[in-house]
Structures are given as structure tokens and as C-alpha cells.
Amino acid sequence: MFFTFIITRLIGTRVSKTKVFLAIFLGFSLTAVAYFFLFLKDSPELIYEFNPSNGLYILFVIITTMFIILIFEMLSNHSKEESASTMVFSLRKIRNWFKRQRRYLQVLTIAMKNSISTKKTFRNNQESVAISLRKTLEECGGVFIKFGQVLSTRTDLLPLNFIEELSKLQENVKYLTKAEVENVLNTELPGAIENTFKSFDMEPIAAASIGQVHRAILKNSNQQVVVKILRPNVTNNLKIDLDILIRFSNTLSKKSELARNIGMKSLAIGFAEAMLEEIDFRIEARNSIQISEAMKDMKTNVKVPVIYQEISTSKLLVIEYIEGVTVKNGVDILEKLNIDKREFQKEIFDTILQQIFTSGVFHADPHPGNVYILHDGRPALIDFGSVGRLGTIQQAGFKRLMVGLNKKNAYLFMDGLLDLIEPHSNINKYQLEQALSQFLINNTSDAQNTEQIIHDLFGLMNEFELSFYPMVAGAFRSLITLQGTLEIIDDNFDIMIEAKRFAQEHMNIINNNQTLREVAYNEALSIMPILTRIPRKIDDLTTKMENGNLTVRINFFGEKDNVKYVNYIVAQILTLLAGTAFGGISIGLLSVSNQKNHNILHFLDVFAYLGLTLSAIFLIRVMIQALRRSIT
Structure with a gap:
């Protein structure tokens, strides 16, 4: 705890305890390995003896720990929506990151197998591209198939051969087991299943990547209903696939003029936003009720099924059963x-x-x-x-x-x-x-x-x-x-x-x-307050000019873009200064290496070169960001 206190005071900013503990563990481990091979490999008996280099060991543990925290900060996602208190570096995030990369590699392998990732494919005829795209989406499964099905309805954007190929996509999903269905029902319903439903058919009438649908009869009213059940663990998997889908669409847009022309990336982003709403059945229930209320004032025969909101949850939706196809x-x-x-x-x-x-x-x-x-x-x-x-x-x-x-x-x-x-x-x-x-x-x-x-x-x-x-x-x-x-x-x-x-x-x-007369009247009413204020505004303006009190205020930091730009410049300057400082300190360490104590100085060399590496990273980072900003 004392060492943690020292590290956090030296950093001078709030960092999550999980991140600090992990950095301290790695710092001690890495420094201990380096210390052993540099000092103790040939003389293991010195482990139990006092050595002047022991003090340097603690110092280098502190430096290494701070360096690791710096790396963690560079890898962290500091989006403006996140506050410092919510940015947690946890082992769960690391596990999810590896899971995401594994899935991305799987999708990339499928795309390469179907030649969808090579520019040569996009120079071929559209029919072969359509077949490759359909096979890729089909093998990736899940939301990729659903996205392809959505694209198959876009006759305004895609050529006929794409529409025909994508229309062949079918979701082959496994049904939830009876135990899984019962587990969801027991978790989401206020009591036992038989207290809500007179009967519940465990055989689904439809299934998709997000959930599946069952028929049932309500106990109190004998009303026939359909029950939508969200698949367990679908949320995390869905978010990973949607992220990969957007990347995949971005890659296609770079390689294919057709993908750019139809706005493939924006279509994928819109699809992802819609899918994220679909995994919370409370949103669907609210939407359905809102549209039903709005349609009461319309002269329409279009039917919207009733939602039984009192027994619906985020993972369970009970809807009126309608006889139709x-x-x-x-x-x-x-x-x-x-x-x-x-x-x-x-x-x-x-x-x-x-x-x-x-x-x-x-x-x-x-x-x-x-x-x-x-x-x-x-x-x-x-x-x-x-x-x-x-x-x-x-x-x-x-x-x-x-x-x-x-x-x-x-x-x-x-x-x-x-x-x-x-x-x-x-x-x-x-x-x-x-x-x-x-x-x-x-x-x-x-x-x-x-x-x-x-x-x-x-x-x-x-x-x-x-x-x-x-x-x-x-x-x-x-x-x-x-x-x-x-x-x-x-x-x-x-x-x-x-x-x-x-x-x-x-x-x-x-x-x-409204009639034309009513439209004109309402428009006149809307501009009347503005017209009545004009003489007063002119009088105030001329009075201030006569008295020499006319001032113009320019709030440079009132615009978010200006604040963002200044923050960018300050961050670049600080990064540049940090890189220069690390470089100077490292050069100083190398100059000390001309002393006589070879072991200690060899240990200093390691950190000197480490500092030079960090300095180079900072300076290159500044140059790359400056070049990118000048291009955009």
C-alpha cells in the first residue's frame, strides 16, 4: 500500500487502483528479471548481501512501474463520454479484447478464403463479387446474415445480381434448449411460469440470432400471446460482431467503388444502432405502444399487436397473437x-x-x-x-x-x-x-x-x-x-x-x-414578436454607439471545435516536451556509463536505452499526428 501511495503521488493524477496494482506487479517482475541477469546470474550468493545497487533496484522499479502506467494510459480509450471515475482497466476488459481479436481474425480468415479482401476480386465482374460477399456473410453467421438480409431489400442501391444473391441468405440458428427457456422465464417472470401462463409451448415458432418466439396462453384472460425470449449472453457477442461488421464495411468501402457509392459504412453503422436497440425488449414495447397511440387518430385499418407491458421485461416480451402470415x-x-x-x-x-x-x-x-x-x-x-x-x-x-x-x-x-x-x-x-x-x-x-x-x-x-x-x-x-x-x-x-x-x-x-388563410395567419403571428422588437433593438444600438459603449465580445472558447483544437495543441506540446525530457535524461544516463562500476553502469544503460525508446515513441507520435492533421 505504501508503494502504491508513492506511485500515485508521483503520477499526480487519478488512476484506477486496478491499473496501479497491475503496473506495480509488472514493474517488480520485469525489474527483478533484469536485475538478476545483470547482477546476480554469475554470483547468486549476493542475493542475501547488501549491495549499493539495491537502492537503484527500488528506483528502477518505480520508473518501470510509471512507464507501464504510461503505456496503459496510451492504450486506454479516453473518450469524452467517459469520466475519470468510469475508466477502469480490468482483467475483464482484457479478456473481452482478446475475444474480440479472435472473432475478428475468424471473420478476416473467412473473407480471405472467399477472396473478398483482395482488390482483384473487386476488379472482376459484379456477379463474382456478389457471390463472394454472400458466402462471407453466410459463413460469418449471426448479425452478418441479418445485415445481408437488410441489404437484399435495398433495390435502390444494389444491382440486381447482388439482390438475388443476398436474398438467398438464411439464418440457421440453434433453438434454445428447454432448460434455457425455463431459466429465462423463471428469471424474468415475477413468479412461477404456471402463475402467468395457462400453457406455454416450449417448441419455438420462430428463431433468430437475437432471440426466439413461443406461443402461450395467459392464465387470467385465456388470451393467446406470443412470447419473445432474448438469447442468453447475446449482448456481448452482438457488440463484438457489430464492431467487426463496421470495420469490415469500412474495408470494403476502401476497396470497392460500389461499396463507397452505396454508403456501405454508413449502412453498417445505422444497422448497428438499430440492432443495439433490439436487444432491449423494453424499447420495443415502448415503441409499439407509442405508435399504437399515434395511429388511433389515423384513418387506417393497419393492425398493431397489443403489448402486455406489465409482464414484459428487457429480456422477455409478451405480445398479442395475431392470425396471419x-x-x-x-x-x-x-x-x-x-x-x-x-x-x-x-x-x-x-x-x-x-x-x-x-x-x-x-x-x-x-x-x-x-x-x-x-x-x-x-x-x-x-x-x-x-x-x-x-x-x-x-x-x-x-x-x-x-x-x-x-x-x-x-x-x-x-x-x-x-x-x-x-x-x-x-x-x-x-x-x-x-x-x-x-x-x-x-x-x-x-x-x-x-x-x-x-x-x-x-x-x-x-x-x-x-x-x-x-x-x-x-x-x-x-x-x-x-x-x-x-x-x-x-x-x-x-x-x-x-x-x-x-x-x-x-x-x-x-x-x-390548415387552410391557406390559417397558414398565412399563423406565419404572421410567428414573426410578429420579432417585428415589434426591431425598433427597440435599433434604438438600443444607436444609443450605445452615441455613448461609446458599443462593445463586441468574441468568445474563442465558446466553440467546442476551438476548445478541441487548443487541447490538441497543448497535448502535442506536452508530449513533445516529455519526449525531449526523456531523451535528455537518457543521454545523461549514457554519459554516466563511462564510470568504472561496470555492473551498475550496464544496468543504467538498459534504462537509458529504454528512455531513448520512449523519447522516440513520443516524438514520432507527435510527427504522425501532425502529418495526419495537416492532411485532413
Whole structure:
């Protein structure tokens, strides 16, 4: 404990005890090994005798320990979200790090086996690349297969041969054993299983990488339900795979122009964020209830299953059982009941758009497995683990975008677009309006291919270096995914034609159920307070100018970027000084080595060269960071 106190006082900053204890252990061990081979190897009897070098041994233990702590600090993740009290260097983190590296090596080996990691592959035809990608995702399993299934719905981004290959992906997951299911139920339910359920079918009706679904009957109400159970230990494994997936997508983006054009990395990041929400069933329950409440005010027949929130937890979700099948298997139901397929498609499409435009909360993943056809022919939406949310400004932007598209009004289209993109200081609005005008002329014909329209819009966004807010991009992804889903019912479904039809039929929703007069009146009310304050502001300004009291305050450190830059410069200077200091001390130690006591001086040589190495590391680190910053 005394040695720990000395080390922490010398460091001068708060460091976790686990990190200090581990550094002291390694410091004593490494120094003892060096001390033995340098002093005692040829004279082991000196172990029990006093030697002047014993004092140096303690000194070098302290230096070595501080050096190890320094290495730990350099390897630690000092993100701005973490405080000093939460940065713990534990053996569990080390174990997780090795687990992550092992899994990464496994994925890399699979990618290399399928030639997905070589540039030669990407110079071949797209068909061979698609096959290699499908095989890689299939063999990696888990979230990789799910990501491939999501990509297979992106007909707006991927060529047909990729869509066909990725559509072949199927999750082959093992069912949980009866003991594992019972363990989850006993852990999550307030009492015994039979106190909640009259019956519970241990044979799952569906299974995926995250969890599996069982049928059951509630004891109190005899209501048929489905119970989603989260797989044990899925959270840690999922986070590791998602991290690797993002790295893998980043590598593909560097090697393949196609991957860059479709935004493979951003797709992977969005997918990872959605998956992390899906492993907490409380989020899905809250999302489902919120959307159900919002849909009460909509004129829609789309069914959303009831959530039994009182017996649901983060790992257990109890949902109303609905009699129906997915759209992929339910087209026969529509034909048997003589239901117009086009009207069925419109019902679902209009519901999603109303979710976007009115409540701002929408189903973010309406893939074929999440859209049902009930036995009475009604549509239903299930699985709200992934939900998007838009603020009022973004909703207004979407509405103006829709009206601008319908009226071919480039200014209105641009006005809506600017509310949907992240801030950009160098936008040439005149050139952007001209480009959007040309885009609307070229791409608003009913005969125009939707995929081409979307491709041209995203191409225009890239040209002006614009990017949507993440949730806005999520809304676009939701609509595009929905198009792929609804095309299963009737492949003549076109999202652009339906969007223009929706704008014409639901203009009251676009205008927030207001007449033109009401819109003008509300806009006038909103700017009235600003107009009334202008004379007073002008009077205050002229008075200060007359009295010589007009001052201008520039708060340099008010901007986060400025603070970040200053911190970077200070850190670089300190690192440079530390490297120079270590180098100077090391040179001093080497100069002392000209003395006569060979053993002690040889021991000093070791630490002198160690100091020179540390000095070189610091100086090279400064140069690399300076070069990288000058490039970016």
C-alpha cells in the first residue's frame, strides 16, 4: 500500500487502483528479471548481501512501474463520454479484447478464403463479387446474415445480381434448449411460469440470432400471446460482431467503388444502432405502444399487436397473437378474399407516411417479415424494435420536399431539403437550386424509374457534399425497404408515383390540416414578436454607439471545435516536451556509463536505452499526428 501511495503521488493524477496494482506487479517482475541477469546470474550468493545497487533496484522499479502506467494510459480509450471515475482497466476488459481479436481474425480468415479482401476480386465482374460477399456473410453467421438480409431489400442501391444473391441468405440458428427457456422465464417472470401462463409451448415458432418466439396462453384472460425470449449472453457477442461488421464495411468501402457509392459504412453503422436497440425488449414495447397511440387518430385499418407491458421485461416480451402470415406467404389470402392488391399496398404505404408526417414516430424496418396479412385480409405491422423519430423541423422539411416534388418547385424542394441535412457552411444555394431544378425536370415523369430517381438524388447530394441527419436517412431507408416489401404483392408498385398520389390526396396532412388563410395567419403571428422588437433593438444600438459603449465580445472558447483544437495543441506540446525530457535524461544516463562500476553502469544503460525508446515513441507520435492533421 505504501508503494502504491508513492506511485500515485508521483503520477499526480487519478488512476484506477486496478491499473496501479497491475503496473506495480509488472514493474517488480520485469525489474527483478533484469536485475538478476545483470547482477546476480554469475554470483547468486549476493542475493542475501547488501549491495549499493539495491537502492537503484527500488528506483528502477518505480520508473518501470510509471512507464507501464504510461503505456496503459496510451492504450486506454479516453473518450469524452467517459469520466475519470468510469475508466477502469480490468482483467475483464482484457479478456473481452482478446475475444474480440479472435472473432475478428475468424471473420478476416473467412473473407480471405472467399477472396473478398483482395482488390482483384473487386476488379472482376459484379456477379463474382456478389457471390463472394454472400458466402462471407453466410459463413460469418449471426448479425452478418441479418445485415445481408437488410441489404437484399435495398433495390435502390444494389444491382440486381447482388439482390438475388443476398436474398438467398438464411439464418440457421440453434433453438434454445428447454432448460434455457425455463431459466429465462423463471428469471424474468415475477413468479412461477404456471402463475402467468395457462400453457406455454416450449417448441419455438420462430428463431433468430437475437432471440426466439413461443406461443402461450395467459392464465387470467385465456388470451393467446406470443412470447419473445432474448438469447442468453447475446449482448456481448452482438457488440463484438457489430464492431467487426463496421470495420469490415469500412474495408470494403476502401476497396470497392460500389461499396463507397452505396454508403456501405454508413449502412453498417445505422444497422448497428438499430440492432443495439433490439436487444432491449423494453424499447420495443415502448415503441409499439407509442405508435399504437399515434395511429388511433389515423384513418387506417393497419393492425398493431397489443403489448402486455406489465409482464414484459428487457429480456422477455409478451405480445398479442395475431392470425396471419407474412406478405411473402400471404398473397393467396388477398386473392382468395378478392381484395384489391393495390388498395392493400396503399393502406400500408399511407400509414407509414402518416406516421412520418403526423406523429413523427415511424416503423424503421418494414421488411417482408414485419408486414403481415391477417386471415381477414387486413394488413398488420409487427416488430417495433427499430423505430425512427423525426422532430417538427424535419417533419416540416419532409412536407415541403413532398410538395416541391409534386409541384416541380425547385425552391420549395431545396427549402425542405435544407431542413433535412446536417449543417454545411459552404453550400452554394444558387447552384444547388439550379441542380435541383434540373433534377426535378429529369426525374418527375411517371414513366421514370424510381431507382434511377433515388440514385440521381443521392448522386446530387454527394456532388454538393451534403448528408442527411441519421433519422432522416432512416426515414428514407424505411420507405425504400417498404417498396421492396410491397413489390412482393405487386411488382408494379412505385414509391414515387404513390408519394405524389399521397401528396395530392392528403394535402390537409401536408398543411397540418390548415387552410391557406390559417397558414398565412399563423406565419404572421410567428414573426410578429420579432417585428415589434426591431425598433427597440435599433434604438438600443444607436444609443450605445452615441455613448461609446458599443462593445463586441468574441468568445474563442465558446466553440467546442476551438476548445478541441487548443487541447490538441497543448497535448502535442506536452508530449513533445516529455519526449525531449526523456531523451535528455537518457543521454545523461549514457554519459554516466563511462564510470568504472561496470555492473551498475550496464544496468543504467538498459534504462537509458529504454528512455531513448520512449523519447522516440513520443516524438514520432507527435510527427504522425501532425502529418495526419495537416492532411485532413
